[in-house]
Amino acid sequence: DAGITQSPRHKVTETGTPVTLRCHQTENHRYMYWYRQDPGHGLRLIHYSYGVKDTDKGEVSDGYSVSRSKTEDFLLTLESATSSQTSVYFCAIRNTGGYSPLHFGNGTRLTVT
Amino acid sequence: GENVEQHPSTLSVQEGDSAVIKCTYSDSASNYFPWYKQELGKGPQLIIDIRSNVGEKKDQRIAVTLNKTAKHFSLHITETQPEDSAVYFCAAESGYALNFGKGTSLLVTP
Numbered sequence: 001d002a003g004i005t006q007s008p009r010h011k012v013t014e015t016g017t018p019v020t021l022r023c024h025q026t027e028n029h030r031y032m033y034w035y036r037q038d039p040g041h042g043l044r045l046i047h048y049s050y051g052v053k054d055t056d057k058g059e060v061s062d063g064y065s066v067s068r069s070k071t072e073d074f075l076l077t078l079e080s081a082t083s084s085q086t087s088v089y090f091c092a093i094r095n096t097g098g099y100s101p102l103h104f105g106n107g108t109r110l111t112v113t
Numbered sequence: 114g115e116n117v118e119q120h121p122s123t124l125s126v127q128e129g130d131s132a133v134i135k136c137t138y139s140d141s142a143s144n145y146f147p148w149y150k151q152e153l154g155k156g157p158q159l160i161i162d163i164r165s166n167v168g169e170k171k172d173q174r175i176a177v178t179l180n181k182t183a184k185h186f187s188l189h190i191t192e193t194q195p196e197d198s199a200v201y202f203c204a205a206e207s208g209y210a211l212n213f214g215k216g217t218s219l220l221v222t223p
Binding site: 002004007029033035040041042043044045048049056058090092094097098100102103104105106107 | 158
């Protein structure tokens with residue numbers, strides 16, 4: 001899976017608690033992404049990073065923050081989890097800014113009760 | 114922003130038949146269109162992609178066609194096999210990211 005590790009793979013948490021998901025890559029790719037996947041909605045972009053400390057919002061960024069202090073790690077934080085954030089979260093990496101595919105990790109299944 | 118529509122949402126074919134999945138996009142500036150296959154419990158995997166300066170691309174049983182004027186592109190799978198059963202996503206480039214269609218669940222029955 002293109003040297004991408006997501007952790008944890010599964011998590012159950014309670015409403016109102018903070019949650020951090022981690023994406024680690026060994027490919028030294030500049031671009032990293034967080035998507036969420038929900039039935040009927042496909043894959044929707046949450047945030048992405050185009051370099052260390054450089055991030056930008058996607059279409060569904062409300063309630064999420066990200067950080068990237070090293071090339072290989074991209075963290076997604078839910079400051080106060082809500083049931084609407086129950087989803088499968090995918091990290092992806094990309095070598096260039098255009099004309100190239102994203103490579104996805106195997107996802108983190110998050111359940112907020 | 115970019116809007117990608119994908120049809121059909123479900124598709125059932127018999128083994129050996131062809132399958133076609135169609136997508137439309139809204140941003141005329143989009144120039145890169147990948148297709149992904151997702152199996153249960155895994156992340157999407159790239160199966161084929163096409164750039165806007167090409168009208169068609171083929172890789173064994175899989176082909177993609179692009180009509181930039183009409184802003185639509187299609188995935189064609191010939192001689193389908195049971196292992197082709199999966200969810201397929203089209204995508205269109207938007208800035209530094211990809212916008213995805215909502216997916217097509219393909220079932221190939223023996």
